[in-house]
Amino acid sequence: METPTSTGPHTGRRTGRPGRRAALALAALAGAVPMLAGATATAPPAVAEPGDNARFRQLNKQVDQLERSLGGDLAKLRDVQFDANRAIQRAKDLRAELDASRNLVAELAANQYMTGGGDPTVQVLTAGDPSNVLAAMSLSTHLAQNKSAKVQQIQQLVVDQEKAKQEADRKIQELEKEIADLRSQKRRIQSLMKKFKPQSPAFGLGGITPRMKQVKDELDRETGPFPQIGCVRTTGDPQDHARGMACDFMVTTGGQMATGAAQSLGDRAAAYAIAHGRRLGINYVIWRQRIYSMHSPGWRSMSNRGGVTANHYDHVHISVY
Template sequence: MGSHRRLAPSGFDRGITALCALSAAALGAVPAATSAVAAPHDDTRAEVDRLYTEAEKAAEAFNQADERADALREQVGDAQDRIARQQERINSMREALGSLAGAQYRSGGLDPTVALLFSEDPRDYLDKAATLDRISARQAGQLDDLQDAMRELAQERAEATRKLVELEKSRRAVASHKRTVERKLARARHLLNSLPDAERDAYDRASRSGRADLPGLSEAAPASGRAAAAVAAARSALGRPYVWGANGPGGFDCSGLMQWSYAQAGVAIPRTSGDQRYAGRQVPLSEAQPGDLVVYRSDASHVGMYVGDGQVIHAPYPGAPVRYDPVGMMPIASVTRV
C-alpha cells in the first residue's frame, strides 16, 4: 500500500523533529556534522511515519475483509437452507404426482372415449377426469416454479461460494501483508528504543502534542446517555494493548475500541473506521461532545473517541496502549455523533 500524504504534521513528525533538534544540541558540533546526524533522523521520521500509516490501513483492510467474509458465510448458509427446504417440497410434490400418475396409468390404460362408454356413471367419470386434469396441471405448474426457484438458488449458492473463495484469498493476502508490516514495525520500534532516554522521552512528548491551530474545545456533557456509557467503557480500556484486528476486551485496534465501547452502551456500530465515519450525524469539530467519533486522515484510516477538554481516547498503534491524546494529534477528517 502506498503511504498517505499528510495534510499536517503528525505526532511522529513532531517527535522526530524534536529528536533531530536534541541530537544537534547534544553534539554541539560544526554545521556539517549536525547535518550528517540530522539526515538519519529525517529518514527515521519518514520510515516510522510511513510504517505506522501502512500498518493502520492494513489493519482496517483486514477488518473489512473479515467482516465481509463473515456476512457472506451467513448468506451462503441461508441459501443452502432455502435450497434444502425447497428440495423437500419438490420431493413431496414428486411423490404426490407419482401417486396421481399411477392412478392415471391404472385407470387410463383405455382410450378415454372407450372408458366413458363403459363407465357406470358417465357424468361422474367426466367430473373426475376434469378434476384430475386440473390437479395435474396445477401441480405440474408448481413443480416448474419450484424447479426454477431451485435453479436460481443453486446459482446464488455458486456465486456466493465463489465470492467466499475470493474473500478468503483476500484475507490471506491481507494477513500476509499484516505480518510483513509487523516485522517492519518491530524494526522501527527497535530503532526508536535504541535512542538515548532523553531523546526517546522527547519523542514521546512531541508525538502526543496537538496542533496549535485547532479551535478551543472545553469540557462538555455527552450528547446522550449512550454516549456517556460509551465514554465510560472507553475509559475502562485505558492501558490495554493495541492488538491487530482485535475488538476487546483484552486488546483493541482503533476501530475495535470504538465498536466495543459502544457495544457496552448497547449500541451496534460498524467494525471499520471508514464505516464508523458514517455511523451517525457528522458535526463540526468546534461542536464536539464526549462520545463523538473523531476520524483521522482523508482515507479514514484511524479513529478515536472524543472525551472532552480537547482529548480523545484511542488505540494508537502496535506497541502503544489505549491512552488519552490531544484531539489534534493528526489531520482530522470528520467528527461523527452516534
C-alpha cells in the first residue's frame, strides 16, 4: 500500500486515497451536523453529560443508611430516589441516541464521499430524516431533500439531551434536600418509633401486625365499607406490605379512577387516618399521588408511576410503625 514516503512511479495528477477521503468526509461532517437550522457551520455544541453517577451512588448509600437507622421504609425518600434514577437514565438514553445518530450519519457521509458521491456536507444535509438514521432503517430512506428539517432534528437531540441532564441534576438536588430534611427530623422520627415499637406479623391476623389490624378495623368501621382491603403481598414493589405493616383501602375495583362517591370515600379514609394517626401509630398515608408523613405534616406530591393504581388514584395506602 502506498505510504507518504513511497517512491513508486506517479502518472499525472495524484488520485485521492480512501483514507484521506474518509478523513475529509468526517472533517466536513463535524461542521455540518451540528449546524443550527438556518445555517452557517459552527463548532459542535457541547453535549451535556448524562448525570453525576458518582454523586447519585453516594446518595443511594445515604438513603440505605437512613432507612436502616430509622427502622423501615421511607416512602417519600424512596419516591424522590426513584425520580432521580429515572431522570438520570433518560439522560443516558438520549446521550446514547445522539451518539448513535452522529456515528451513523458520519458513516453514511464517508461512504457516499468515498464512492464518488460528491461534497460530504451537501450529502449529509440532504441524507434524509435523522430519525430514520436513529432507527437504523435502510440507507436508501435517507435521501430526502429537506435540509432545514434535517438540521433541526439533529439539533433537537442536543437540546433534548441537555434538558434531560438538567432534569437529572434537579432530581439529584431534590434527593439531597430530602435526605437533609430527614436527618434534621431524625430525633422526632426516632421518638415516634420508640413510642410505637415495631411489631411482628401475626399469622392469626392474616399476616399483618396487631397495630395494622387495629387501623384496618377502625377505618373500615368508621369510614367504610370498602369494596376491598388488601394488606400482605410480596410481589411487585411490596415495601411495608411484605412486613404486614401496610394495607390498601380500595375505593374502586378493576383499576378505575375514583370519582364522585368513590373519591369521597377515599378522602374520608385519608382524612380520618391523618386525624388519628398519632394515636393509631400511623407512619404515612398515600392517596391520589400524594403522601402525608406523620413526622412531617402536609401533603406532598409524588412521582408519576404511570397508572391509576400505581399512583394511588383507586385506593388509600396506609402504613404503620
